[in-house]
Amino acid sequence: MTALSTHARIAVIGAGAMGAGIAQVAAQAGHSVLLLDNRPGAAAQAIEGIDRQLGKRVENGKLSAESRNATVARLHAAQTIEALADCALIIEAIVENLEVKRDLFRQLEDICDEQCVLASNTSSLSITSIAAQLRHPQRLLGLHFFNPAPVMALVEIVSGLASDPALAACLYDTARAWGKKPVHTRSTPGFIVNRVARPFYAESLRLVQEHAADCPTLDALLREAGGFAMGAFELTDLIGHDVNYAVTCSVFDAYYGDTRFLPSLIQKELVDAGRLGRKSGQGFYSYAEGAQRPQPTSLDSERTVTSCVVEGDLGIANGLIPRLREQGVEVVQRDGAGLLRVGDAVLALSDGRMACQRAREEGLRNLILVDLAGDYAKASRLAIGCVADIEPAALADGVALLQRAGFVVSRLSDSPALVVLRTVAMLANEAADALLQGVASAADIDLAMRAGVNYPQGPLAWADSIGLTHILKVLENLQASYGEERYRPSLLLRRRVAEGGTFHD
Structure with missing residues (x-):
């Protein structure tokens, strides 16, 4: 089965931000789109909002007036659910409530012919469960867009236990024809993204709870060393802590309390306090007018280093060596166990042990563990962790060497695997x-x-x-x-x- 023809009429139920965004995507792809909402006038208001947004793109030279007018002309506010009877695809984007969604799809099944594909934009509910009470559960699938739908490329094509693989292939091809990047996933808790992403938030939350470092420092390290677009704290502030915490709780409950998905008490406290992030003006950071963002902490060394010794293979951290040589540092290489020595300091890529444990087990003095960088050739910041009794001169030498390579150095407490x-x-x-x-x-x-x-x-x-x-x-x-x-x-x-x-x- 190929993508739906642009002659096929699409319906979107729910005229909130997500529903309106999906309707805009389908209309821009050339489909006639019906937008339905149970709030009087909401669908028409959503179409007016789309018109305004597209108008701004025209003013900025990012869209032609002809494209804007054609897109808006394809959008129509439906007055009743019966008006959707001749649609080829109906996408639901309403409240995340299982019984409400089930009731809606039972209504649609009575109205639409058997060729109509039914899709839910749910981000957390089971497609299998939503479809279970339908006469034809095979025609219900998940079509999970990410917010804002006109901007975000990903669409998860979610198959429940009864979903027809041919329809999943049709939705995949349709999403691709709409300019999206679709992926197939089974209907399991969190699908792909909301499941796999949980550790990104959870590990930073645990580190700040353990006072390994403050929020600005951990965020800066994930951006400037890891290459992520945002750190965990600024991202959850953007998403909204009520939303992010609810998703974590949902996945945690769905996996019967598996501790991999354990919610954070720190985030719960923010939710309880109404500090939901940007939308409330306060989360991990303040968004009040004139508020200054706290800066990450860093170490500075005035020592001068001109040479170092690399013993054996540093693994992925071998990317440090060209940077040092480019800055005129003499790098002597010899056999060994994957260590870098400068002065009395010993540097090593973290293997998940605490510095104190590794130093004791390997007989190493003045040990400094170095964190992963997404790309050692491009990273601008690097985290380190040290044994508690490191000599100040040795720490200064280690920091000076990394500074010489062009890194800003941030120290964490002696935490396993750093950040x-x-x-x-x-x-x-x-x-x-x-x-x-x-x-x-x-x-x-x-x-x-x-x-x-x-x-x-x-x-x-x-x-x-x-x-x-x-x-x-x-x-x-x-x-x-x-x-x-x-x-x-x-x-x-x-x-x-x-x-x-x-x-x-």
Whole structure:
């Protein structure tokens, strides 16, 4: 089955921000679109809002007046649900309530012929459950857009237990014809994005709860070292803590209290206080007029270093070596266990152990652990963690070396796997479990996380590039440090390491 013809009429039920956005996408793709809402006048107001938004794009030279007029002319406010009877596809974008959605689709089944495809934009409810009471459950699927729908590229095509694969293929091709990046996923809690993304928020929230660093520093490290568009605290402020916390609770409950998805008490406290982020004027940061954003903390060293010794293979941190040489640092290489020495300091890429533990187990003095960078050639900031009794001169030498390479250095408390490495390892682990359980393919999981939440790399491809053996070691050390199932490595990760393969084999 191919994409729906542009001659096919589309209906969207729900004229809120999401429904209006989906209607705009379909109309811009050339379809006649009916927009229905149970609030009197809401559909017409939504069309007027779309007209205004497109008008601004015309004024900015990003859209022709002809395209704007043609799009708006294809949008029509429906007055009754019966007006949708001849539509080829009806997309529901109403309240996230299972019984309300079930009632709506039962009505639609009585009104529309059997060829009409029914779709829900739900982000959290089971497609299987919504469809269970229909006479023809095979024609209901999820068509999950991301907000704002006209801007965000990703669309999750969600198949429930009874969903017709041919219809899933049709919706996939239709979404692609609409200029989107579709992915297939089974109807499991959180689908792809809302499941796999949980560790991105959870690990930063845990680190700030443990006073490993403050919010601005952790955010800066995820941006400037990890390559993420935003840090966890500024992103949850943008999303809204009520929304983000509710999604976490929903996934946690759906997985019967699996500690991988444990909600944060810090975020609950913000919700309880009404500090919901940008929309309330206060979250982790203040958005009051004139409020100054607190700055990340960093270390500064006035020491001068001109040489260092690299012992063995630094793994993915080998990217440090060209940067040092470009700045005129003499790098002496010799055999060893993957260490970098400068003065009395010993630097090593974190493997998930605390610095104090690794120093004791390997007999290393003045140990400084270095965090992961998404790209060591381009990163501008780097996190370190140190043993508590590090000599001040050794710490100054280590910081000076990293500064010489062009990094701003932020120190965390002696925390397992620091911040970027911990976050990426946990994202990869969750993605691996989703792959193991057949939620989606490796390619679709990676595409979903790049297109849906703008990650610099898909978590599975990222893990492949770091090395699955290292990712497994990090997770095992995290689990040993905390003694929690939260950090248990995925069976698929263990299998791939034992096979000597990758996630994309």
